[in-house]
Amino acid sequence: MxxxxxxxxxxxxxxxxxxxxxVLTALGVGIGVALLLLAAAVPGALQARQARGDxxxxxxxAIPASTDTLLVAHARTEFREQPVRGSLLQAEGPQAPxxxxxTALPRAGEVVVSPxxxxxxxxxxxxxxAPRLGGATIIATIGEEGLNGPRELAFYxxxxxxxxxxxxxxxxxxxxxxxxxxxGGPLIVLVVIIFVVLLLPIVxxxxxxxxxxxxxxxxxxxxxxxxxxxxxxxxxxxxxxxVAGALLGVAVxxxxxxxxxxxxxxxxxxxxxxxxxxxxxxxxxxxxxxxAMPALAVVVGLITLRGVVVEPLGVSRRTTVRRRLWWRLVxxxxxxxxxxxxxxxxxxxxxxxxxxxxxxxxxLLLIGAVTxxxxxxxxxxxxxxxxxxxxxxxVRRLQLDSAxxxxxINGIAVAVAGTIGLQMLFAVVQEESxxxxxxxxxxxxxxxxxxxxxxxxxxxxxxxASPGVxxxxxxxxxxxxxxxxxxxxxxxxxxLIIGDCTALAEFATIGPCGDGDVFVAQAPEQxxxxxxxxxxxxxxxxxxxxxxxxxxxxxxxTRKNPNGWHQGGILVTTGAIDLAGAGPLHVSLYxxxxxxxSDPLEHLRNVAASITPLSQVYPLQSTIQLxxxxxIQRGLYIGAVVTLLLISMSLFVGVxxxxxxxxxxLAMLVAVGTPRSTLTWSVLWQAVLPVLLGLALAxxxxxxxxxxxxxxxxxxxxxxxxxxxLSTGLAAAVVLLLAVLTLPALxxxxxxxxxxxx
Amino acid sequence: xxxESLLAAEDLQKTFGKTTALNxxxxxxxxxxIVAIMxxxxxxxxxxxxxxxxxxxxxxxxxxxxSRELTTLPDVERSALRRSQFGFVFQFGQLVPELxxxxxxxxxxxxxxxxRREAEHRAAEWLDRLEVGDVAGKRPxxxxxxxxxxxxxxxxxxAGPRVVFADEPTGALDSLNGERVMxxxxxxxxxxxxxxxxxxxxxxxxxxxxxEVVVRDGRTRNLERAA
Numbered sequence: 001m002x003x004x005x006x007x008x009x010x011x012x013x014x015x016x017x018x019x020x021x022x023v024l025t026a027l028g029v030g031i032g033v034a035l036l037l038l039a040a041a042v043p044g045a046l047q048a049r050q051a052r053g054d055x056x057x058x059x060x061x062a063i064p065a066s067t068d069t070l071l072v073a074h075a076r077t078e079f080r081e082q083p084v085r086g087s088l089l090q091a092e093g094p095q096a097p098x099x100x101x102x103t104a105l106p107r108a109g110e111v112v113v114s115p116x117x118x119x120x121x122x123x124x125x126x127x128x129x130a131p132r133l134g135g136a137t138i139i140a141t142i143g144e145e146g147l148n149g150p151r152e153l154a155f156y157x158x159x160x161x162x163x164x165x166x167x168x169x170x171x172x173x174x175x176x177x178x179x180x181x182x183x184g185g186p187l188i189v190l191v192v193i194i195f196v197v198l199l200l201p202i203v204x205x206x207x208x209x210x211x212x213x214x215x216x217x218x219x220x221x222x223x224x225x226x227x228x229x230x231x232x233x234x235x236x237x238x239x240x241x242x243v244a245g246a247l248l249g250v251a252v253x254x255x256x257x258x259x260x261x262x263x264x265x266x267x268x269x270x271x272x273x274x275x276x277x278x279x280x281x282x283x284x285x286x287x288x289x290x291x292a293m294p295a296l297a298v299v300v301g302l303i304t305l306r307g308v309v310v311e312p313l314g315v316s317r318r319t320t321v322r323r324r325l326w327w328r329l330v331x332x333x334x335x336x337x338x339x340x341x342x343x344x345x346x347x348x349x350x351x352x353x354x355x356x357x358x359x360x361x362x363x364l365l366l367i368g369a370v371t372x373x374x375x376x377x378x379x380x381x382x383x384x385x386x387x388x389x390x391x392x393x394x395v396r397r398l399q400l401d402s403a404x405x406x407x408x409i410n411g412i413a414v415a416v417a418g419t420i421g422l423q424m425l426f427a428v429v430q431e432e433s434x435x436x437x438x439x440x441x442x443x444x445x446x447x448x449x450x451x452x453x454x455x456x457x458x459x460x461x462x463x464x465a466s467p468g469v470x471x472x473x474x475x476x477x478x479x480x481x482x483x484x485x486x487x488x489x490x491x492x493x494x495x496l497i498i499g500d501c502t503a504l505a506e507f508a509t510i511g512p513c514g515d516g517d518v519f520v521a522q523a524p525e526q527x528x529x530x531x532x533x534x535x536x537x538x539x540x541x542x543x544x545x546x547x548x549x550x551x552x553x554x555x556x557x558t559r560k561n562p563n564g565w566h567q568g569g570i571l572v573t574t575g576a577i578d579l580a581g582a583g584p585l586h587v588s589l590y591x592x593x594x595x596x597x598s599d600p601l602e603h604l605r606n607v608a609a610s611i612t613p614l615s616q617v618y619p620l621q622s623t624i625q626l627x628x629x630x631x632i633q634r635g636l637y638i639g640a641v642v643t644l645l646l647i648s649m650s651l652f653v654g655v656x657x658x659x660x661x662x663x664x665x666l667a668m669l670v671a672v673g674t675p676r677s678t679l680t681w682s683v684l685w686q687a688v689l690p691v692l693l694g695l696a697l698a699x700x701x702x703x704x705x706x707x708x709x710x711x712x713x714x715x716x717x718x719x720x721x722x723x724x725x726l727s728t729g730l731a732a733a734v735v736l737l738l739a740v741l742t743l744p745a746l747x748x749x750x751x752x753x754x755x756x757x758x
Numbered sequence: 759x760x761x762e763s764l765l766a767a768e769d770l771q772k773t774f775g776k777t778t779a780l781n782x783x784x785x786x787x788x789x790x791x792i793v794a795i796m797x798x799x800x801x802x803x804x805x806x807x808x809x810x811x812x813x814x815x816x817x818x819x820x821x822x823x824x825s826r827e828l829t830t831l832p833d834v835e836r837s838a839l840r841r842s843q844f845g846f847v848f849q850f851g852q853l854v855p856e857l858x859x860x861x862x863x864x865x866x867x868x869x870x871x872x873x874r875r876e877a878e879h880r881a882a883e884w885l886d887r888l889e890v891g892d893v894a895g896k897r898p899x900x901x902x903x904x905x906x907x908x909x910x911x912x913x914x915x916x917a918g919p920r921v922v923f924a925d926e927p928t929g930a931l932d933s934l935n936g937e938r939v940m941x942x943x944x945x946x947x948x949x950x951x952x953x954x955x956x957x958x959x960x961x962x963x964x965x966x967x968x969x970e971v972v973v974r975d976g977r978t979r980n981l982e983r984a985a
Contacts, residue, residue: 673841
């Protein structure tokens with residue numbers, strides 16, 4: 001025990017150098033621990049978010065109006081592509097339920113908004129959203145428990161105009177699942193691999209961080225051997241030192257995690273913002289991380305001790321032994337064995353995806369790049385002889401100790417291999433997530449849809465007058481039914497679309513058209529309109545208004561509407577029908593925007609909402625990407641940057657430490673007349689050679705992982721060489737940049753002053 | 759100090775922070791002469807050697823090698839001079855651990871752009887002369903301290919220097935090995951007609967020199983030897 005404590009004291013002893021080393025280790029371990037804790041909190045945070053979503057969901061129930069019921073109508077909208085969850089509420093009695101996070105129901109003319117929406121309304125852009133609340137007074141903000149996340153835009157608008165025709169009746173919120181469509185198999189695989197690719201380099205980095213200052217430690221241990229410590233005591237002291245550094249790192253990690261927890265609510269990712277209180281990693285995971293860190297430090301420390309002989313007069317490295325290949329292949333082999341049974345298995349509908357099997361397989365496969373790298377460096381550099389002096393110095397150094405160099409670039413190799421595999425998967429998922437909508441934005445950029453209006457003419461006029469709208473073709477929709485001539489005696493029903501000739505031409509190739517004309521447009525693969533013959537008596541709308549198809553009604557072929565599909569039905573010019581008595585009508589307007597206008601879509605939404613909060617405005621786009629995919633991609637980029645920074649820091653510290661250990665030798669070589677450029681080039685070669693080999697291995701393993709993952713999804717394996725080039729090029733550039741950044745330190749260490757010993 | 763001296767230092771001043779290392783030190787070395795610089799720890803003898811070799815620039819004073827002022831030469835030229843004209847033996851940590859002994863000795867020749875085969879051939883000859891030919895293929899970590907210092911001496915002499923600077927070359931060796939290294943160093947230097955500037959605090963080592971200079975508090979004083 002006293003040996004362990006002595007080791008713990010030594011972790012922080014040694015003046016400025018000692019503290020520098022301890023702080024470096026603690027920071028390295030701390031950053032890794034904090035990231036692992038944050039990652040461990042993700043499932044819990046998502047679950048909590050899901051639970052909140054379920055709690056405020058309003059599912060219509062078949063219940064009569066009473067004193068404890070509430071009418072709820074969804075008024076979802078968007079603001080600059082951000083979803084806004086809106087609901088209209090109308091209490092039917094004093095005991096009507098309140099949504100979670102809301103203390104009192106808003107009455108007509110009142111609104112309760114989320115803090116983020118309040119912030120938006122108070123901002124200079126607030127005027128672009130405020131009209132959607134119809135001038136209602138904000139009486140309160142929604143509490144945290146009623147929101148999916150702290151940055152969610154949401155509102156509950158009081159109403160006195162709801163009826164159960166357009167709203168649902170509830171006596172309690174929650175009681176069901178608000179789940180949208182779940183993420184499909186490829187996306188699950190993608191998310192699992194993203195976690196692996198981002199977290200594995202961090203674990204590899206932790207392995208490096210716990211041995212910062214290793215050579216200095218070995219010399220301290222030699223000094224202890226001189227005063228009588230035996231080899232076992234030395235090991236115990238080393239364990240104590242490693243545990244102390246790791247525990248300090250865990251403490252730093254806890255502090256960084258606490259900071260990260262406070263910062264996380266400020267970030268919106270995947271349309272999801274998470275409350276600080278939701279970021280709670282499960283206890284078993286926390287314990288696993290807290291226990292695993294010191295354990296990792298001890299194991300790594302003892303393994304490094306095996307490579308050196310600590311004697312009273314100094315430390316010597318064991319002669320390099322021939323590195324064995326077989327066990328280095330076993331690790332990726334097990335990874336492949338885990339992934340192989342999943343090949344072609346995930347695409348099948350209804351298959352349960354074993355995320356853990358995929359994660360474990362991918363981790364082991366990628367670790368293969370780490371285990372094989374020292375062997376590969378040995379294999380390549382061992383036979384190298386000759387060459388210029390800088391090259392010779394670098395090669396000889398690698399021949400003597402390839403493990404140190406390999407260790408430094410392990411993180412980069414794993415990250416590049418993972419990125420390549422991930423990108424191959426990404427390409428496929430992207431293809432599947434980007435859907436051609438068939439919509440034609442050259443004909444219209446948005447569609448407004450409003451149901452149940454009494455005065456459609458004025459509605460169309462107001463929408464056309466919205467700021468930024470420079471054109472629009474409006475139609476009114478209702479239904480028409482006619483007694484069927486078929487044997488089953490049922491009625492034939494068709495859409496009745498009323499508009500001017502230009503508006504009707506969006507649905508069919510109508511040819512010459514004048515006011516008073518009527519057309520029957522039969523869409524392919526839609527119920528036959530054969531019963532709607534000239535002279536047929538039809539009933540129009542909910543009011544079943546009698547109307548007769550004119551004798552000169554023409555059959556015309558449909559064309560794709562701006563939404564990209566064939567809308568068949570009876571196309572009627574406004575002069576051909578009097579709609580009084582037809583009942584509620586549905587207004588649809590395709591609009592085009594002035595390209596110079598600012599935020600025309602938001603203005604249009606405001607005008608539509610002022611007509612009725614239940615209006616819907618859809619932007620028309622030729623392609624859409626699944627929002628989840630876009631969010632996953634964004635998450636990956638952020639994660640990749642964090643990982644790359646972490647790896648770069650580890651690499652930078654590693655190179656600096658190596659140089660510091662060699663400062664006397666460097667100074668001596670300069671003293672005997674060795675040009676500084678010779679030494680600089682030798683340091684660069686020493687960095688570049690392992691990086692090249694590491695990247696070659698990373699490409700191999702990355703392609704392997706990508707191929708297995710694609711086969712798993714039943715996709716053809718295709719390689720995007722630009723992506724491979726970009727990933728490896730970026731990593732190489734980072735390494736070279738770091739090597740260049742170490743040059744000032746190298747120049748300082750080459751000063752002959754370092755020869756002084758007194 | 760005469761105009762014909764191979765190497766001469768005059769009135770050298772050097773401080774490190776608040777510590778004065780040299781305070782008016784002067785010294786001259788003739789071609790082929792072996793000069794021992796003696797003095798207690800911290801007296802400034804290693805700093806004097808570093809100034810003489812152009813490794814460290816003095817704050818004031820002059821260092822002339824073959825009438826060339828070293829203190830005004832740019833770093834690149836001083837490095838080239840050390841490479842081609844000087845040889846060095848330090849107390850420890852001077853051999854490149856990843857190179858074999860043969861490659862270590864060949865290093866100064868390689869830096870002078872001598873072809874590898876030729877450089878290693880000449881290095882092997884020097885290793886034989888210093889009686890360490892059997893360790894040519896070994897790395898410094900695999901040989902004894904005495905063998906390492908003899909390899910270092912071979913490296914200091916392989917490029918045919920005019921001056922060999924030796925800073926406590928036997929400091930880390932036992933007396934037997936120390937004697938052996940000094941005998942081989944001085945014999946080889948005399949055969950090669952190279953001057954030796956030897957820093958030591960051991961009279962036994964200084965006894966191999968032709969002349970002794972004592973450094974105390976940063977000043978030099980010639981020591982008269984008893985007949």
